[in-house]
Amino acid sequence: MDSSHMGNDLDHVLFTQDQIQERLERLGEQIWQDYEGKDLLLVGVLKGAVLVMADLMRTLPGTVPMDWMAISSYGSGTKSSGVVRILMDLREDITDKHVLIVEDIIDSGLTLNWIQGNLRSRGPASLEICTLLRKPEAAKVAIDCKYVGFDIPNEFVVGYGLDYDEKYRNLRDIGTLAPHVYS
Numbered sequence: 001m002d003s004s005h006m007g008n009d010l011d012h013v014l015f016t017q018d019q020i021q022e023r024l025e026r027l028g029e030q031i032w033q034d035y036e037g038k039d040l041l042l043v044g045v046l047k048g049a050v051l052v053m054a055d056l057m058r059t060l061p062g063t064v065p066m067d068w069m070a071i072s073s074y075g076s077g078t079k080s081s082g083v084v085r086i087l088m089d090l091r092e093d094i095t096d097k098h099v100l101i102v103e104d105i106i107d108s109g110l111t112l113n114w115i116q117g118n119l120r121s122r123g124p125a126s127l128e129i130c131t132l133l134r135k136p137e138a139a140k141v142a143i144d145c146k147y148v149g150f151d152i153p154n155e156f157v158v159g160y161g162l163d164y165d166e167k168y169r170n171l172r173d174i175g176t177l178a179p180h181v182y183s
């Protein structure tokens with residue numbers, strides 16, 4: 001879905017699909033250099049990270065495996081409940097692997113804080129994070145994130161995998177919603 005299909009639900013576009021692809025190319029180059037010769041496993045967090053994973057992994061110039069976890073903390077609202085649940089666990093044993101978590105957004109940081117703790121307890125060789133978006137002003141816990149696509153203001157965003165009440169994930173760009181959508 002293009003931004004032009006959003007009617008008046010879209011307030012403004014923050015990043016176009018081209019800007020997103022361009023940034024992912026750069027992140028992919030950096031990741032490929034950093035993990036040269038290492039047993040890398042990409043771990044995506046469903047559902048938001050689906051599109052980031054799909055596009056990021058295709059920028060890499062060699063083969064790399066992926067696995068997925070499903071976590072829920074937001075429900076249908078726009079604020080993190082802070083209560084994290086595992087809906088689906090990894091299939092892979094990550095012991096001694098170099099794990100790179102792939103996420104769409106770090107907002108309060110509560111989700112990744114919990115995932116990091118959970119995965120660290122399984123004994124990976126290393127554990128790092130790649131997120132497309134981060135909201136520095138919204139942080140409730142500090143997250144050490146090695147690869148960040150864009151820092152954004154503290155506004156609720158949708159598109160490119162990010163939803164509001166399960167809607168707008170298939171918007172190609174990333175943008176903010178008009179206030180009438182929430183009310």
Ligand SMILES: O=P(O)(O)OC[C@H]1O[C@H](OP(=O)(O)OP(=O)(O)O)[C@H](O)[C@@H]1O
Pocket residue numbers: 045046047048049071072073074075080103104105106107108109110111112162163
């Ligand atoms: O830093 P936080 O405040 O914890 O927020 C970030 C998390 O919230 C969203 O996922 P959500 O739980 O809404 O599920 P989804 O990925 O299925 O949309 C997003 O994809 C991140 O995983």
Ligand code: HPA
Pocket residue numbers: 074105107155156157158162163164
């Ligand atoms: O800004 C956001 N948009 C969509 N989902 C989210 N999950 C955390 N923050 C956001």
Ligand SMILES: [Mg+2]
Pocket residue numbers: 045046047048049104
């Ligand atoms: Mg998510």
